[in-house]
Amino acid sequence: MYRLGGSVGQGGRNAHDDVQLVQIHLNKNAHLVTEIGRVPEDGILDERTQRAILAFQRQIVRLSSPDGRVDPHGRTWRMLVGDQGHASTSAFVQLMAENSNFYLYEKIDRTWGTPATIDSIRNMAAALIPAGITVGVGDISFANGGRMPPHGSHRRGLDVDIRPQRKDGARSPVNIHDPNYSHERTKLVVETLQKDPNLHLILFNDQKIEGVRFYEGHHNHLHVRFKE
Structure with a gap:
């Protein structure tokens, strides 16, 4: 359920199943970045999904220079699936x-x-x-x-x-x-x-x-x- 096969986002492999999995978890975290709203869970890396990745990295992962990419076992992915606590102190x-x-x-x-x-x-x-x-x-x-x-x-x-x-x-x-x-x-x-x-x-x-x-x-x- 939580296994990401390849990178999703800018410069990623962007396989359909991987993109869809990232979209699902972006929506599960939508309460943390409310201005994003929900993204389509269709496996297509559209502009809205890409913006959501960047916003999640800026506001929740707190990356000073977001790369817009979710890598398997990377920090952004670990926070998306809840394996690692988020960096924001104002969401809860x-x-x-x-x-x-x-x-x-x-x-x-x-x-x-x-x-x-x-x-x-x-x-x-x-x-x-x-x-x-x-x-x-x-x-x-x-x-x-x-x-x-x-x-x-x-x-x-x-x-x-x-x-x-x-x-x-x-x-x-x-x-x-x-x-x-x-x-x-x-x-x-x-x-x-x-x-x-x-x-x-x-x-x-x-x-x-x-x-x-x-x-x-x-x-x-x-x-x-x-x-x-």
Whole structure:
């Protein structure tokens, strides 16, 4: 999925599949360089795609002299796919536990996300206040993105881990096989998330909740991905 066969851009080989792969990842990073917008994912190196490569190199890779080319294993490619954190410090904002309707259960250096993602979390937690539900928020991303062990994702500020709800309301871990797990309260969290137009998907293994996707290892947390 992340394998680039040859260079794309100015002076590159620009094979169809390679260009298309770069276009796909430029679009995945569009939230970092908003003025670019989305590029066509047609495998053709057009002027718009070339401008997007240059803009990404200037604003995110922070190259003083962008070459307009994405090389396999090069710095631009590593940042596009999220293997390496981006050089911008203004793209993400940090979620802080400033409200009583949610709490953080991981270190605060792991709770950075896109502005839209952070807004979605806050709005979801606020909407659950009348139900007496407090939301536990875990890993999102590092301040500059990049790999976040042990996850394969959480690189772009769009992925958020959320604890399932407990019957006793305690701020502690629980899984779907635990007698303290609350299906009904967790279902309400999911339904609230599903009302957000920014929601992309929810991975969670309680298959009695409509709209969640089963994914190995997701019996003790909801993996929520937002669009931007």
